[in-house]
Amino acid sequence: MPTIVMTPTMNKLDGTLKRKAWAFIEKLTTSDDTLGLHIEPINNSVDSRVRTGRVDQQFRAVLFKIQGSGPEAYYVLHGVWNHDEAIEIAKKSRLSVNPVNGVLELVQEEPVAPPAPRAEPVQPALAASVSDAEQSVVSPDAAITPETAAEPVLRARGISLADLTDVLGIDRDLAAGAVEATSDDALSAVADRAADQVIWQGIALLEIAAGSSVLEVQQSLELERAAVALDSSDDDAVIAALQRPASRTGFSVLDDDELRRAIEEKSFDAWRVFLHPEQRDYAERRRLGPFRLSGGAGTGKTVVLIHRARSLARANPDARILVTTYTRNLADALKADLLRLDPSIVLALKLGEPGVFVTGIDAVAAAVLRDASDLSGAAREVLGVDAAGVAKRTNKNEWTDALESAGQNLPTDARSVPFLQAEYALIVLPNRITSREEYWKARRPGRGVKLDRAKRSAVWDVVETYRRRSRLDGSIDFEEAPALAAAALERSGQHLCDHVLVDEGQDLTPTRWQLLRALVESGPDDLFIAEDSQQRIYGRQVVLGRYGIGIVGRSRRLTLNYRTTAENLAFAVGVLSGASFTDVENTEAVSAGYRSARRGPEPLLIGTETVSEELQAAADLVAGWLNDGLEPETVAVLTRDQRQRHFVMEGLRERGVQAREVDAGEAGVGLPLVMTMHRAKGTEFSNVLLFGLGARAMPSPVATKGLTDSDLEDALLRERSLLYVAATRARDQLACTWNGERTRLLPEAAEH
Numbered sequence: 002m003p004t005i006v007m008t009p010t011m012n013k014l015d016g017t018l019k020r021k022a023w024a025f026i027e028k029l030t031t032s033d034d035t036l037g038l039h040i041e042p043i044n045n046s047v048d049s050r051v052r053t054g055r056v057d058q059q060f061r062a063v064l065f066k067i068q069g070s071g072p073e074a075y076y077v078l079h080g081v082w083n084h085d086e087a088i089e090i091a092k093k094s095r096l097s098v099n100p101v102n103g104v105l106e107l108v109q110e111e112p113v114a115p116p117a118p119r120a121e122p123v124q125p126a127l128a129a130s131v132s133d134a135e136q137s138v139v140s141p142d143a144a145i146t147p148e149t150a151a152e153p154v155l156r157a158r159g160i161s162l163a164d165l166t167d168v169l170g171i172d173r174d175l176a177a178g179a180v181e182a183t184s185d186d187a188l189s190a191v192a193d194r195a196a197d198q199v200i201w202q203g204i205a206l207l208e209i210a211a212g213s214s215v216l217e218v219q220q221s222l223e224l225e226r227a228a229v230a231l232d233s234s235d236d237d238a239v240i241a242a243l244q245r246p247a248s249r250t251g252f253s254v255l256d257d258d259e260l261r262r263a264i265e266e267k268s269f270d271a272w273r274v275f276l277h278p279e280q281r282d283y284a285e286r287r288r289l290g291p292f293r294l295s296g297g298a299g300t301g302k303t304v305v306l307i308h309r310a311r312s313l314a315r316a317n318p319d320a321r322i323l324v325t326t327y328t329r330n331l332a333d334a335l336k337a338d339l340l341r342l343d344p345s346i347v348l349a350l351k352l353g354e355p356g357v358f359v360t361g362i363d364a365v366a367a368a369v370l371r372d373a374s375d376l377s378g379a380a381r382e383v384l385g386v387d388a389a390g391v392a393k394r395t396n397k398n399e400w401t402d403a404l405e406s407a408g409q410n411l412p413t414d415a416r417s418v419p420f421l422q423a424e425y426a427l428i429v430l431p432n433r434i435t436s437r438e439e440y441w442k443a444r445r446p447g448r449g450v451k452l453d454r455a456k457r458s459a460v461w462d463v464v465e466t467y468r469r470r471s472r473l474d475g476s477i478d479f480e481e482a483p484a485l486a487a488a489a490l491e492r493s494g495q496h497l498c499d500h501v502l503v504d505e506g507q508d509l510t511p512t513r514w515q516l517l518r519a520l521v522e523s524g525p526d527d528l529f530i531a532e533d534s535q536q537r538i539y540g541r542q543v544v545l546g547r548y549g550i551g552i553v554g555r556s557r558r559l560t561l562n563y564r565t566t567a568e569n570l571a572f573a574v575g576v577l578s579g580a581s582f583t584d585v586e587n588t589e590a591v592s593a594g595y596r597s598a599r600r601g602p603e604p605l606l607i608g609t610e611t612v613s614e615e616l617q618a619a620a621d622l623v624a625g626w627l628n629d630g631l632e633p634e635t636v637a638v639l640t641r642d643q644r645q646r647h648f649v650m651e652g653l654r655e656r657g658v659q660a661r662e663v664d665a666g667e668a669g670v671g672l673p674l675v676m677t678m679h680r681a682k683g684t685e686f687s688n689v690l691l692f693g694l695g696a697r698a699m700p701s702p703v704a705t706k707g708l709t710d711s712d713l714e715d716a717l718l719r720e721r722s723l724l725y726v727a728a729t730r731a732r733d734q735l736a737c738t739w740n741g742e743r744t745r746l747l748p749e750a751a752e753h
């Protein structure tokens with residue numbers, strides 16, 4: 002059976018043609034002699050290995066047959082086109098091994114785009130010199146005087162043509178275009194052009210455009226020099242080149258299972274097969290201890306986590322692997338993605354059994370508590386009581402009631418439910434404080450409000466009251482449950498997992514981290530943490546080192562955004578500007594260097610006078626998108642809270658636009674969706690409308706009411722992050738509406 006190698010173009014077919022193309026591939030997998038496939042070479046083609054095959058009367062597949070020294074051929078599928086176009090494309094397509102780095106490329110002998118202004122050969126040594134670069138700056142038709150001519154962007158950064166061609170292996174014309182670019186936009190445009198030709202070169206130039214050095218690009222794409230000169234005409238060299246990490250951004254050798262599924266589904270998800278070398282490395286390389294993968298929204302952290310779970314499961318089918326995250330909706334989505342990546346993966350039915358167990362972190366706590374052997378010991382250690390009811394969760398109002406009944410002596414800056422809840426979750430529980438005396442002595446780093454002994458006593462009065470009431474009620478709260486579970490595990494000396502992988506780690510609270518730490522023994526591949534501190538919309542900033550999770554030196558960041566267009570990304574990053582975020586290692590989180598592989602329309606910003614006008618604008622936008630032919634479920638309207646979600650649903654309905662209100666559970670298909678920004682975490686849509694971005698609605702008055710100064714600061718940070726999360730859900734078109742004054746969290750941009 003021949004080996005089938007896919008390129009991304011094979012996924013761009015629609016309708017009947019798609020069906021026929023996959024039927025063609027299916028036949029090809031059995032034998033290339035199959036009657037009717039008409040696999041034929043093309044006269045006068047630049048690559049003698051190119052073939053066309055008959056998809057139907059009108060369409061032809063263009064493919065390469067690589068025989069090599071093995072018994073079976075490799076078929077590299079380039080794409081499917083109308084007969085005449087296919088012949089033209091086949092004639093000029095060449096599979097070529099990059100002479101600098103051994104990466105496989107599919108190139109067109111005649112460039113599709115007009116040649117860059119400076120196409121004549123340049124001696125690499127000379128190209129690096131200033132005089133040469135100066136000559137090449139001025140395009141013949143640009144009326145720019147030497148005084149006004151802008152300096153090429155890359156020259157200012159000390160990057161020469163030779164760096165791009167001879168060190169990185171970038172095509173000479175593209176490299177010439179890049180070194181001549183006098184603005185970031187012009188440089189990005191060259192990167193876009195490169196991506197249309199050879200994907201890895203597009204990524205390399207995008208990384209350069211975003212500020213990476215030549216060495217950094219070399220490392221990120223694993224572009225070390227080819228050890229031997231590779232000969233493109235040698236089939237075995239081509240087959241070897243397929244394995245280079247950067248080749249795998251544009252070519253995927255499907256294994257039997259993947260191929261069978263792709264044929265069944267008549268497509269394959271790019272994220273399943275075309276990983277960036279960095280993503281592949283983070284998914285596959287074994288680590289000596291906890292590993293943190295950070296990165297902006299849409300950079301593929303979840304994709305890496307899912308690939309890593311599979312890789313660990315494949316390496317040891319008996320391993321007990323936990324994949325978890327903060328909310329149940331997200332855990333369900335992770336499970337669905339894991340099964341999409343690999344339906345044969347063995348899911349564990351219970352925590353602690355071999356296989357991959359996917360569930361929300363609170364369900365993990367509940368599962369541990371259900372089976373814990375020494376619950377009373379854990380209750381004594383954490384809560385200072387002999388027994389705790391672990392099946393029931395404490396009512397949210399208990400803190401308010403405890404504050405009212407025992408908070409008379411509290412200082413003003415500690416007299417709020419959010420303050421007390423945070424003090425309990427960040428200090429009391431993780432330190433297992435069970436007495437007033439212990440609380441007096443506790444260290445309280447990062448808590449803002451200073452508390453002397455008397456003030457601490459006043460806080461403790463409320464904590465004690467809260468605990469007493471919960472005990473009478475027979476309940477524990479959502480912070481206590483993981484604290485107890487962690488203590489129970491520690492007392493049992495048992496580790497229920499061999500590997501724990503956490504998504505959206507920034508939202509986890511200290512006791513949840515303690516639980517994760519207790520689930521898995523410290524050692525190789527114990528914890529893999531995907532997180533983005535700038536997307537923290539729950540909980541408080543946490544420093545992992547305080548909970549036995551030492552990451553030092555095992556932290557990496559992804560920066561290439563696969564989801565959002567450059568326009569939406571710039572807008573979303575603008576939401577973050579002016580605020581400072583601290584990550585789980587207690588260092589400043591940065592958003593510099595994020596870049597997008599895609600371009601699209603500018604975000605639409607629509608301010609109206611009245612709320613009814615805003616609803617009308619929303620209804621018009623959504624109706625317009627549907628009229629343009631978007632699949633309804635790829636359109637989402639996001640709101641700040643549930644009340645507004647109902648309001649928008651009603652407003653759209655009154656204006657003739659049917660939509661589906663999404664809360665917990667699956668989003669469903671067939672209608673545009675309306676959900677809160679919180680619910681939208683981890684999802685993505687083609688077009689997204691952020692409704693209600695007025696100054697009075699965001700920051701939310703409810704979320705910021707009655708807070709102490711430092712709590713308010715953190716709440717405002719979370720509001721900003723929430724808007725960032727919401728804005729980064731759009732793949733293509735982002736729109737924002739408000740009535741009256743707009744929120745100050747929005748970055749400055751033109752109104753439409």
Ligand SMILES: Nc1ncnc2c1ncn2[C@@H]1O[C@H](COP(=O)(O)OP(=O)(O)OP(=O)(O)O)[C@@H](O)[C@H]1O
Pocket residue numbers: 271272275276277280296297298299300301302303304305533536562563564682683684685729
């Ligand atoms: N190598 C890849 N090739 C193609 N698509 C990719 C690749 N990596 C990620 N993607 C796509 O990019 C999008 C974002 O990926 P993912 O959800 O993993 O990002 P994330 O960093 O977890 O985002 P967020 O923080 O917003 O949840 C998804 O549509 C995913 O399929």
